[in-house]
Amino acid sequence: MRQLSMRRILFPVAAVAAVMIYVIWWVTYAGIHYNPRYSIRLPGAAAEVQGTTVRLVSLVRAGELRDAGGGPPELPVPGAVWLVAELEIVRHDPAKEFPCGAKLLGPEGRLWNAEPFRVRRATEWCKPDNPVDQAIRFESIFLVPARYADKLVGVALVDLGTAERTAVLTPPV
Amino acid sequence: MRIARSRLVSVLAAFALIGLAAAGLRLSEPEENFQVISGAVGTPVKINNGEVAVTQVRVGSFLKEYDQIANRTPGMFVAVTVTGAATGAKELRLGDAHLLSKQVRYDRYKIAGVLLTSPGFETTADLLFEVDPAQIDDLTIEMWPNEVIMGYHERVRIKLGVPAANAEQWRAAAKDRGIEVSRQTMRAIP
Numbered sequence: 467m468r469q470l471s472m473r474r475i476l477f478p479v480a481a482v483a484a485v486m487i488y489v490i491w492w493v494t495y496a497g498i499h500y501n502p503r504y505s506i507r508l509p510g511a512a513a514e515v516q517g518t519t520v521r522l523v524s525l526v527r528a529g530e531l532r533d534a535g536g537g538p539p540e541l542p543v544p545g546a547v548w549l550v551a552e553l554e555i556v557r558h559d560p561a562k563e564f565p566c567g568a569k570l571l572g573p574e575g576r577l578w579n580a581e582p583f584r585v586r587r588a589t590e591w592c593k594p595d596n597p598v599d600q601a602i603r604f605e606s607i608f609l610v611p612a613r614y615a616d617k618l619v620g621v622a623l624v625d626l627g628t629a630e631r632t633a634v635l636t637p638p639v
Numbered sequence: 640m641r642i643a644r645s646r647l648v649s650v651l652a653a654f655a656l657i658g659l660a661a662a663g664l665r666l667s668e669p670e671e672n673f674q675v676i677s678g679a680v681g682t683p684v685k686i687n688n689g690e691v692a693v694t695q696v697r698v699g700s701f702l703k704e705y706d707q708i709a710n711r712t713p714g715m716f717v718a719v720t721v722t723g724a725a726t727g728a729k730e731l732r733l734g735d736a737h738l739l740s741k742q743v744r745y746d747r748y749k750i751a752g753v754l755l756t757s758p759g760f761e762t763t764a765d766l767l768f769e770v771d772p773a774q775i776d777d778l779t780i781e782m783w784p785n786e787v788i789m790g791y792h793e794r795v796r797i798k799l800g801v802p803a804a805n806a807e808q809w810r811a812a813a814k815d816r817g818i819e820v821s822r823q824t825m826r827a828i829p
Contacts, residue, residue, distance in 0.1 A: 482652065485659060545827025546760070574728045576758040611759035611827035 498629050504571065505631040506619060510638030515623045517559025518596075522621050522635035523552040523603065531607065533585035540585045547615050549608040552589060553635075556601050563594035567624035570608040571634050573617045581609040673783065678797045683724070686793050687784055689731035689756065693797045694763070695720035698809055699818035702767070708817065715772045715813040716748070718820060719780050719799065723754050724761035724828050731756040734785035736766050739796070743774045753785060756825070764823040772810045776803040 507513055512521040528548040530539035542548050555564055570578040580592075589605040596602045606621070620636040678684035683692040697718045701711040710716075717738065725731040733754035738745040748767040756762040766780070778801040783794040801809050 478652070482656070485656070489659070543760075543824075543826045545829060572758070576728050577730070578757050609757075613827075614759055 502575065502577070502622075502624075503631045504619075504622060504634045506634045507636060509636045511635070513623055513633035513635060515625050515633065516564055516627065517557065517562035518564040519556045519558065520564075520623055520633075520635065521554045522637050523554050524550075525618070525621065525637040526550045526552075527615050531583055531585050531587075534588040535586040537585060540583050542609055545612055546609050547612050549610050549615065549618070551606045551608070551621050552603060553592075553606065553621070554601055554603045555596065557596045557598050560598050564592070564596065565623075565625050565627065566592040566594050567626070568592065568606040569622045569624050570610060571619040571622040572610065572614045573619070576614065577622065578608045578610055580606045583607055673792050673794045676793055676795050678795060680797060680800055683722075684795050684797065686731075686795060688727045688729045689723060689725045691733065691782060691795050692722045692724075693719055693780060693799070694722055696799045697818050698813040699816040700813055701817045703817040703819045709820075712769050715770050715775070715810065716818055717768045717770055717775075717778070717799075718765045718818045719768070720763060720765050720821070721754065721780075721782065722761055722763045723756045725756040725758045726828065728758055730758060732785040733782055736780055736782040738768045738770060738799075739779045739781055740770070740774050740776055740801075743771070745770050754823075759828055760825055761828050762823060762825045763821075765820050767818075767820065772813065775801050775806050775809060777801060 505513075510521070512519050514520075526549070528550055530541050531548055531550075532539050549570055551568065551570070553568065557564060568580060572578065587605060587607075589603060592604045592606060593602075610618070620634040623633045623635065625632070676684055676686060678691075678693075680693045680696065683690040695718075697720075699716050699718075702709045702716060719736075719738075721733070721736070723731050723733050731754075733756075736747060745768045748769045754762055754764055770778070778799045779796050780799060781794055781796050783792060
């Protein structure tokens with residue numbers, strides 16, 4: 467068997483190590499950024515997102531969306547129900563804006579975005595630039611297949627500006 | 640200090656590095672590397688995050704919107720009704736689509752949008768194409784989902800049932816016929 471000096475073997479070992487470091491870094495990055503990770507809060511507990519305290523006031527299932535202007539209600543698509551989340555936020559940091567990225571988290575990581583609707587609502591929609599130190603309430607409305615409506619986890623406050631776990635608010639008992 | 644060299648280790652290391660490089664190349668070249676999933680009209684095809692089905696194919700020489708003629712073509716319009724069902728835990732994003740006929744590729748008519756379906760729902764939409772009536776043999780729709788890593792992506796190919804033998808019937812059917820383009824609809828998967 468031939469002998470090889472340590473200096474000659476160092477280069478290939480360093481090359482393999484560099485490739486492995488890159489692969490491990492990429493897999494870790496992808497794991498953090500492409501596979502959502504959640505931190506589920508206790509019922510009624512608040513979370514901090516971009517200098518704003520957020521609390522889930524209620525999460526109500528509805529068979530129709532009432533029109534505040536007295537018009538006809540809006541019905542969900544066949545086989546689905548509306549889920550109306552009322553949230554309260556207090557903005558502390560005037561340099562930061564609330565990202566308005568609330569999504570509904572269901573079983574096995576299913577996520578539903580807030581859905582557009584046609585009726586007029588009494589409660590406001592989410593705005594990012596709210597007054598500082600003032601409690602603001604707004605609604606996020608979701609459309610969910612009826613078979614998942616009783617298996618929901620909570621409202622996920624998705625913030626793409628951070629790699630931290632996404633806070634999931636659950637309604638007060 | 641001296642170390643014993645094993646030929647086996649060198650060969651294995653070389654193969655590992657070649658494999659790694661090949662995987663990297665494959666991940667970065669979306670246009671050339673994809674898995675074709677073939678299907679037929681009326682039968683759902685399983686893909687990542689869901690199922691895709693072509694439920695109807697209509698041809699015509701003009702488009703109608705609210706009973707008014709919206710667009711005319713000297714060629715032929717083909718409206719393919721596609722349903723995407725997000726049967727898994729993730730949303731289904733059908734990126735783009737085109738029609739293939741032998742050496743010809745037809746892109747979507749007007750602006751192409753993503754057919755986005757949330758988990759547990761199915762979305763149905765008409766995909767519109769403007770084609771040359773002389774080149775419609777074996778017309779096949781090709782669709783693919785939008786994915787972050789493109790290297791191992793899938794393309795669904797569904798033949799629309801236009802073999803060369805009956806292409807003339809399709810051309811005749813399109814003459815002076817209008818297509819009422821349906822709005823996108825959504826419902827929970829039954």
